[in-house]
Amino acid sequence: MGIVNGIQMILAGDKQADRVVPPAGFTARLTSFTAAVMSFLVVFALALSMATGRLADRWSAELSRTSTVRISAPEAQLEIQSERVMEILETTKGIASARLMRADEQHALLEPWFGPDLPLDNLPIPRLIEVVEESVGPDMEGLRFRLAAEAPGAVLDDHTRWRRPLVDAAARLRMLAVLSICLIGGALAAMITLAAQAALAANTQVIQVLRLVGAKDKYIAKAFVRRFTLRGFFGALFGSVCGMVAIFLLPSAAAEGAFLTGLGFSGMQWFIPLLIPLIAAILAFWATRIAANRTLARMN
Amino acid sequence: MIELKKAGFSYGGGEIFRDVDLHLAQGTFHFLTGPSGTGKTTLMKMCYQALMPDSGTIKVFGRDVRAMNRDDVALVRRRIGVVHQDCQFLNHLSVGENVLLPSFVAGRDGLDDQRNLRELLKWVELEENIDQLPPELSGGERQRAALARAVILSPEVILADEPTGNLDWNMAQRLLTLLIELNKMGKTILVATHDMNLIRAARPHVAARVLRIQGKRVHLAGADL
Structure with missing residues (x-):
């Protein structure tokens, strides 16, 4: 049949x-x-x-082409290291853009955990830089070495660990x-x-x-x-x-x-x-x- | 039509038949007799391939039954009408539908058969029972309905196994008359019965051969009736 x-x-x-x-x-x-x-x-x-x-x-899709640089340094060093990291990122091949997150953006990120009333301005919050990669991303290991050498407080997180x-x-x-x-x-x-x-x-x-x-x-x-x-x-x-x-x-x-x-x-x-x-x-x-x-x- | 040559059959380690020769030629009428338990039903079943011989050959319509597949057997059965003592019906179908069953399964459109149905039921005197269900029929009516079902496709051979076993004498004679009429229409008839009165009653109306099962073989029981 x-x-x-x-x-x-x-x-x-x-x-x-x-x-x-x-x-x-x-x-x-x-x-x-x-x-x-x-x-x-x-x-x-x-x-x-x-x-x-x-x-x-x-x-x-959301995580594979983004990474974050977190800068934890004494207040006097924070601005200097942030600028240095931005320079490094802007001259690194494979990075499409890098943007220093504003204080209010960081507050918005933390608000779900700490609530709206916490005086975040008084806390030592690390600076965050949002990095968007090109289709062929940067050499992550090389970038980590450069950051460690020139901005010791900077930590590169490419999200792989939890993604x-x-x-x-x-x-x-x-x-x-x-x-x-x-x-x-x-x-x-x-x-x-x-x-x-x-x-x-x-x-x-x-x-x-x-x-x-x-x-x-x-x-x-x-x-x-x-x-x-x-x-x-x-x-x-x-x-x-x-x-x-x-x-x-x-x-x-x-x-x-x-x-x-x-x-x-x-x-x-x-x-x-x-x-x-x-x-x-x-x-x-x-x-x-x-x-x-x-x-x-x-x-x- | 049906030919057995040195056919043998055993069941449960016991031999029932040995070297049975039987030839049912076209248009002949045969009675098969013998005491109960001698294998009349078994021999009938071998004739319509419900059972296969252990030895020897059986040819039905010229074909060796061993060479037939299940579809071939089904096609052969459309050319053989079978009537049992304990005839079985589909109890959820009416008498008319049961009689037309061979036509349904043969895939015929059934229009001609349906036209013939009333005539056929009239012939077996069941026209009033066409819409009844089989459990509502008496023993004699069931036998006649089974006969009507057996002949609806106008088969060449009719095998009737103790068809009058459950009937009174008048009803048995009516059924015999129907079988004789079918024989006169050219059908080959084999009736298994242990009722010698039935055989004697057929004597004036048909030239039938009487076969007797004895000693695991089939013998011709004397002269033609």
């Missing part, structure tokens, strides 16, 4: 072939319920995968989400196989009668395959839509892109969960077909 024939068979159906197998109760509901639950879970796994992917990309673990964690989360999707798909296929086998076993007498009157195994299998494929499809459609609604109703992402509130889909990604019912139908089609062929061969 080719793919086109298979799709035609599923969509068009065969009224008589559908009629010969008695309407099943429990296995039908179980298959639809399982497909719905699995699809609901897949939507969340997909959302997690998308969110971690976006997070990793954002962290990489890499975050990006690695996001990539692993994404991998786990993809693995979860594969496992859920496998579990769905196994569940449908078992349900199909149970349905075939429960209809042994029907199969015997059909064989007696000259039914080919393909005809018998067709009735079961179509039924389980449609159950898988509609169950998964229901589960996917419920999952999408649940994701949609999550609190919207904050401007800072907090991880949990960022769980979801963006733009065209909302169409991806709609593929789940199709994939569930394909899984159900093949799982039932294999189960039916095996069971019918065993009954021979």
